[in-house]
Amino acid sequence: MGLIALIALAGCGHSGVDANDLSGVYVRSFEGEFSVGIDTLKLVKRENGSDEPDQYTIQRTLAYQKIIDGEMQVDTLYKHQSWRGMYDPEHQILKIRPSGKALTVDKERQEISLGEGIYHKIKE
Numbered sequence: 192m193g194l195i196a197l198i199a200l201a202g203c204g205h206s207g208v209d210a211n212d213l214s215g216v217y218v219r220s221f222e223g224e225f226s227v228g229i230d231t232l233k234l235v236k237r238e239n240g241s242d243e244p245d246q247y248t249i250q251r252t253l254a255y256q257k258i259i260d261g262e263m264q265v266d267t268l269y270k271h272q273s274w275r276g277m278y279d280p281e282h283q284i285l286k287i288r289p290s291g292k293a294l295t296v297d298k299e300r301q302e303i304s305l306g307e308g309i310y311h312k313i314k315e
Contacts, residue, residue: 211280212236213247213296217303217310221255227263228255232294232303232310234285237275245278247285249294 217232233250253270256263276285276294285294285303295304301312 211245211278213245213278213285213298213303214315215312216314217312219308219310221308224258226255226257228253230308230310232305234303245280247276247278249274249276249285249287 213234214236215234217234219230221228221230231252231254233252235248235250237246237248239246251270251272251274254267256265256267258264274287274290274292276287278285278296283296283298285296287293292305296302297304303310303312
């Protein structure tokens with residue numbers, strides 16, 4: 192009986208969730224000769240008319256540490272960017288305005304690509 196209740200509750204958690212909604216937090220880590228860090232994208236769907244394409248606010252935060260003469264520096268540096276984008280579900284691309292950047296979306300794998308960087312979804 193308890194197992195049935197648990198299954199019923201688990202199924203209820205996703206009602207009302209839009210399967211096409213890309214909202215969530217996506218991260219990628221990187222390590223190179225001159226720095227190591229984490230790059231984070233937070234996508235939030237904006238409310239708009241039902242006939243309009245899905246629009247998103249995107250917050251990008253880059254946290255990194257420099258490597259100088261082979262030694263990692265103590266200070267963590269941050270860069271913040273704010274973008275707005277429009278999702279094209281047919282081509283699975285989130286077009287960033289006005290920069291012209293494009294985020295490629297892979298919903299099955301819950302990943303977003305920006306250039307060669309691949310961001311993995313870590314939370315809704």
